[in-house]
Amino acid sequence: MDDMTTKDVQEPYTKHLLHYFDGTSRYVLIKDEEVPFPEGKLIVSRTDLQGIITHCNQAFIEMSGYTEEELIGQPHYILRHPDMPKVAFKDAWDTVGSGVKWHGYVKNLRKDGRYYWVYATIILNIRDGKPVSCTSVRRKPSRTQVDACTALYAKLRQAEEE
Numbered sequence: 001m002d003d004m005t006t007k008d009v010q011e012p013y014t015k016h017l018l019h020y021f022d023g024t025s026r027y028v029l030i031k032d033e034e035v036p037f038p039e040g041k042l043i044v045s046r047t048d049l050q051g052i053i054t055h056c057n058q059a060f061i062e063m064s065g066y067t068e069e070e071l072i073g074q075p076h077y078i079l080r081h082p083d084m085p086k087v088a089f090k091d092a093w094d095t096v097g098s099g100v101k102w103h104g105y106v107k108n109l110r111k112d113g114r115y116y117w118v119y120a121t122i123i124l125n126i127r128d129g130k131p132v133s134c135t136s137v138r139r140k141p142s143r144t145q146v147d148a149c150t151a152l153y154a155k156l157r158q159a160e161e162e
Contacts, residue, residue, distance in 0.1 A: 001024065001026055001074055001075065001078055002026065003026045003027040003028075004026070004027060004028045004029040004111070004113065005029075006029070008029075008065075008111050008112055008113070009029040009031055009112055009113035010031065010112070010113075012031070013029040013030055013031045013113050014029070014030045014032075015027055015028075015029055015030075016028050016029075016030060016082045018080060018082055020075070020077050020080070021077075021086070021089070021090075022075070028082065028109060028113075029113045030081070030082065030109070030113055030115075031112065031113035031114050032115075033113075033114045033115070034114065034115055034116065034117070035063065035110060035114050035115070035116045036116070037063070037116055037117065037118065037139075037140040037141065038059070038062075038063070038140075039140065041059040041063075041139075041140075042057075042059060042137055042138065042139055043057065043059045043060045043063055043118060043136075043137070043138040043139075044056070044057040044059070044060060044135070044136070044137050044138075045057070045060050045071075045076070045135070045136050046125070046133050046134065046135045046136075047076050047133060047134050047136075048133055048134075049131060049132070049133065049134070050075075051075050051076045051077065051093075051134075052073060052074065052075055052076070053071050053072055053073065053074055053075070053076055053078075054072065054133065055072075056068060056071050056072070060138075063108075063110070063116055064079060064108070064110055064111060065110040065111035065112045065114075066078075066111045070111070076136075077089070079108040079109055079110075080108075080109060081107045081108060081109040081115050082109075083107050083115075083150075083153060083154075083157070084106065084107055084153060084157075085153050085156035085157045085160055086160055087156055087160065088104060088106070088153070088156070091104070092104060092120075092122055095122075096122050096123065096124050096134055097124070097131075099124055099126075099131075101121060101122070101123050102120075102121070102122045102123075103119070103120065103121050104119075104120055105117060105118070105119055105120070105141055105145055105146060105149040106118050106120050106138075107149075107150075107153070117141045117146045118138035118139065118140075118141055119138065119139050119140070119141040119142070119145070120136055120137070120138045121136065121137050121138075121139075122134055122135070122136045123135050123136075
């Protein structure tokens, strides 16, 4: 996965180095501008068990700002915004990995450096008794919950840095 570039993100922006759980890292360019979640839409994606995107719907393509070709085969964390605490994703993977449905609020990073909030539900897909993939469905989040999560996530990120 490549670093974000100035050809996709207009100024003003800030540059951040993100480190991912698999040992990789990349520079992301953050433009502090929210893109509202579209009314009546659901964002749907499927990943393999390692978190690599294998399917995405049109709403996901439109909200992320990436093309389908740019998304398929990439780790889902291509959308990770630096405001998201690592513990939120650990909780999601641990919960889903144990076979339990996970729900949570996530701030996602678009290709153009802007962001959008979602209320995500992630489930483990089982075939013949074995886990084969994960499906995530995202819907418009409650603004009250987004505000609460913004404050909570800032505290969790601060604790991660200490």
